Amino acid sequence: MPTISPIERVGKYVGPKEWNSLISDPDTVVIDVRNNYETRIGKFKGAVDPCTTSFREFPSWVEERFELMRTDAEYPKVDVNHSDQSGEKETESTKQQLPRIAMYCTGGIRCEKASSLLLSQGFKEVYHLEGGILKYLEEIPEKQSLWEGECFVFDKRVSVEHGLAQGNFKLCYGCKQPVSDADMESPEYEYGVSCPYCFAQKSEEEKERARARQKQFQRWGIIGGPDKGRRPKLESDVSSSNQSQLSKSI
Structure with missing residues (x-):
């Protein structure tokens, strides 16, 4: 360069x-x-x-x-x-x-x-x-x-118009590109998975992973579920917790 x-x-x-x-x-x-x-x-x-x-x-x-x-x-x-x-x-x-x-x-x-x-x-x-x-x-x-x-911006607004008013574009979470209402009517658009600009570039495996992430988000509100970032509970943890509760009740 x-x-x-x-x-x-x-x-x-x-x-x-x-x-x-x-x-x-x-x-x-x-x-x-x-x-x-x-x-x-x-x-x-x-x-x-x-x-x-x-x-x-x-x-x-x-x-x-x-x-x-x-x-x-x-x-x-x-x-x-x-x-x-x-x-x-x-x-x-x-x-x-x-x-x-x-x-x-x-x-x-x-x-x-x-x-x-x-x-x-x-x-x-x-x-x-x-x-x-x-x-x-x-x-x-x-x-x-x-x-x-409209002007694309790198925040939740996605796009702005004159006076920096909120624009009309949304974001494809599959490729992070702006999509219009017309784009979202396309059969290649799937919320959280793909849009007309990335559909052909994504493999079926990638789309399935995106669908799984989207299901997690719809169910829990975050990707990965409520235990995201936490160590999975082990049987020993459960047993120790039960014993602690039992001792407190005596």
Whole structure:
């Protein structure tokens, strides 16, 4: 993986109120840094979706998307620790061909890593949304917003809308992906077991284990039953308990 050092260097922060102007510029390439199960339920208008399943795939996507591997001679990579010297060697062609980038994620943390990566690859204009999507949805009225859909969040809300209002998506406990009402009507959806996004990837053995866990939860309210985390009682424990009760009654 290419050098990613957000401590050394990150892109320029752009507040929610300035974000619309930046991403509306046709010369700006807007990139959603999140994973595909997040982008599936919402993203900014016109944003590029890398369709990654984890952030580890993002560096490879950048190289393929902007053909960095095949054009190293044209696009000299910038050393984060010696950016001034590298900048002197940069050609005018590089400046013209590497676009202005505006990126965003849920809360802004992933963008710090992603912007550091792009800067190390020779990009000069790299911006990211300060506070992420959540700050944008909190501050920008829906009528002025360029956000489309809902934002996946990693808590019990599952998704939020403008004003951070509770969204409409639920969570598939089989794969932890968001599911809509339409998804839950699918024959591949089984509560606590599978959904249309994980049904084909799960073996029957995995589904049976999930069904067993779900039965435990429905019966006891917790996975594993009321004795979860406790040592099973032995016959000697029962005998000792009975003797203790007998001695107290005498």
